Amino acid sequence: MKGLTKTYGEGRTAVHALRGVDLEIGRSEIDVLLGPSGSGKSTFLNILGGLDTASSGEAWFGQQCLTEMNDRQLTRYRRNHVGFVFQFYNLMPSLTARENVELVTEIADNPMDPDEALHLVGLGKRLDHFPAQLSGGEQQRVAIARAVAKQPDVLFCDEPTGALDSATGRAVLRVLQDVNERLGTTVLIITHAAATAAMADRVIHFADGAIREVVMNEKRLAAEEIEW
Amino acid sequence: MVRPLHAKLTRDLWRIKGQALAIMLVIGIGVALQVMMTGFVASLTQTRDAYYERHQFAQIFAPVARAPEHIAHQLQDIPGVANVQTRLTGMGLIDVESRDIPVSAQILSLPTHELRHLNEIRLTAGRKPDANKAEEIVLLDSFATAHNILPGDQISVTLNGTRRTFDVVGTAQSPEFIYYAAPGEMIPDDERFGVIWIGRPALAAALDLEGAFNQVLMTLLRGAVVEAVLDEVDRVLEPYGSPGAYGLKDHPSDRFLSEEIAGLEISAKNVPPVFMLVAAFLLYIVTSRTIQSEREEIGLMKAFGYTDTEVSIHYLQLVAIIALAGALFGCLLGVVLGRVTVPVYTTYYKLPFLLFRLEPASFASGILTSVGVATLGGAFALRRVFKLTPAAAMRPAAPPDFSKAGQFGAWLMAFLDQPSRMVVRRLVRQPWRMLGAVAGIAAGMALSLSMLIIYEGFDTVLDRTFNVIDRSDATVSFVTNAPVKTLFELDRLRGVTLAKPVRNVAVVLRNGRHEHSGAITGLSPDGQLFRALDSQVRPIRLPDKGIVLSKPLADMLQVGIGDALTIDIREGSQMVVTTQVAGIAESLIGSPAYMNIAALNRLMNEPNRVSGAYIAIEDGAQDSVYAALKGMPMVAGVSLRREAEQAFQEIMNQGAGFSRFIMGFMAFAITFGIIYNVARVAQDERARDLASLRVMGFYRGETAFVLLGELGVVTLVALPVGILLGNSLTALIAAGFSTDLYQIPVVYAPKAYGVAVAVVVAAAFASGWLVWRDLGRADITLALKTRE
Structure with missing residues (x-):
């Protein structure tokens, strides 16, 4: 990322969500993005995830320039390289756990077996349950299975534990850590829970649309060790 | 109601403006049709009744061959009779400059006195003829207009074989010619049929009917029984050659007009409710969705202390505003449609005036029903508000x-x-919504389809009548029954390739208490120029014995092949004979009865007589044949098949084109209203799912499939259901509206289905496209945001 800016609106009413962000993210890192609401971390994640376009600056994914892609190319990028985990899981209520994962494996280039993805998140026995029959933590784990099943290069997680109690939250973070370790997936986590930072390689602090500070974490904690 | 809720109401309406408009359109069309149709029922009924009353239109009509004038007193003495008036009538030919062949005309006598009389004419220009001036006549207004004849002009008329010149002193309309067509035809054509009124002495002289009459008009006292009077009139007139008296309801002009009014009444009762039900369904799903998405606000309102009723009223207001706006739009549209349709009616029905009458009752009922069904639809959805606790x-x-x-x-x-x-699971999870949508689309489609099928049917009538049944080029009728050798004179004319005899005999056909007064048409059995067809459209060879009845006539008389039928001959010998039904013929116009002409003549005891002929004319020889016919004194009238066909075609093109458009638009509006609303609600309900799919890397088309797939299924299911429903509805309409005057054929023409299917599919695509367009504009980061 080089000089990335994002402005909503024009003139006096313009809101500067990003005011020039420079950052490089390494392969297989776990980075945690911290900052108050409106600090620009979501906008940053949206641009990186190919969900939004930048007003100026450049964002590169490997050799591909995201900031020059059109809607179709961005869709292809999301389809093949990126996985998302949402705060409210966003599972398709009409599909079972396995089918929710298959929804993604059917369109991805190099997916893993859906059952394997669900085993990975510890849901091997609840394959044929519908979202309405699963708890919040289980739903989030299905969501993670769905995100990792396409074997993405990057996993974007927006408040993945925001709707969960601490024990369940920890279990979900454990799954993210596992994925990172076993598959080498880069994981970017947005969170309000500062404690989550303990499991990251780097902690990126956002404020007023810019990166205030990047802290390297010398000793990564396992998810279970995190104090909530 | 508190003001902040008003502001919310306005914003809610603005938010669902597209859906609200679609629903308003559906309600609007329903109300418009109701306002228009009930308006026309009122306008036509009142105009007709006023016209009849002001011009003393008779209630009993009795034709007779020739009766002495004093018989009128006997008729006057029949209990229940108010007024009796005798008159003279005959057929003549008007020689119009603009036409090669003469035009048939009915000639009627006007009384010599100035007192009020029955069937009084309504002058539109000029004056009435002076009874003592034999050359003065009044001409039917529409005929005069069609030929540009003005008072002061002269016309040449052949009456009883003698050609004379008359002065047109006025033009007029009459309650007995509100709807009229040339003899033997059904479709009015102002150019080809005229009516002449002339002083009685002049007509009596021309028809050799001095001191006699050949038609009686009567009015009845209040409470008189028409059937009883008719029986008495028949009894009195029987010795004088009466084909049978008939009442107002059998008068051709009144029948056409009354059937039109009855048809409108039936439609006004049955068509608008379809639209109202569809609207109620749409408002139900829209209200359901609004309540679902605003459950938090509802909880909040309840937590603040609003009662269930207050909350419900808030949502019902939304529904009521849509219904009210739709109803008002419908009233306005109904008035506009009514005004636009008036000229269509005055083309068919020659009324002195026709003002489209606004029926305040139809406004009120339109508005009340709309708000009523809307509230019903909304209230059904609102049950959930009551169930919801604030927490x-x-x-x-x-x-x-x-x-x-x-x-x-x-x-x-x-x-x-x-x-x-x-797609499948959503359909299965909410089957009622899907079935409602299917039923609504199918109902709209069925309405349109049935009308389209019926219009396509008219093309078949046209083709059957003018190309399959009647294959002649012209029909010639003679002044009186002529010996068969008269045909040779026609045959000999240069350009006539074939002349075939025809004989029409006035009869009353009876089977027990069922009877029908009409005519038997005697035809040459070879059927070369005119033939009867069976239900499979195969020609029926007329047998040496027996009678072939058209289907509606056989139904009316309740007879089948092999049954005996009594024929009461009302001319010449006046005999009553019995014969056997030898066949049943299909017929689309009128309800004819056919016999082999030789058999008919034997029955009449008058061998080798004809009353007219069908002729075939060589290409290019028409003009010389017409000129020759014009000069033949025994020719009473010539009717060209081509012209009759054209008149039919023109009327169909005028009326049907407009109606086709309206029918197509109705199906489009209903389908569009349903699909657009269902799609919008689905899109709204699943905004988050759809955004998630986009985030996961689904292209817009793939995402649209998930949303529009179910609508595709709904539309595909609705199509065959609509077709089946349309077929049944067509059969119902055809059965309900067919009379012995005309039969509505049910011809399942592919074109009707093609148009109906195309309209529904087009409406589905149009609403799908609107949704697809919005899908492109939707914010896909919605998936990452907190819940609505």
């Missing part, structure tokens, strides 16, 4: 449970990818 309402709703729908069709699922499974 539960303010928690986000749990994900909809698909575990039951998920058990559906495991075998089928094996063949489907995930997006298709989503």
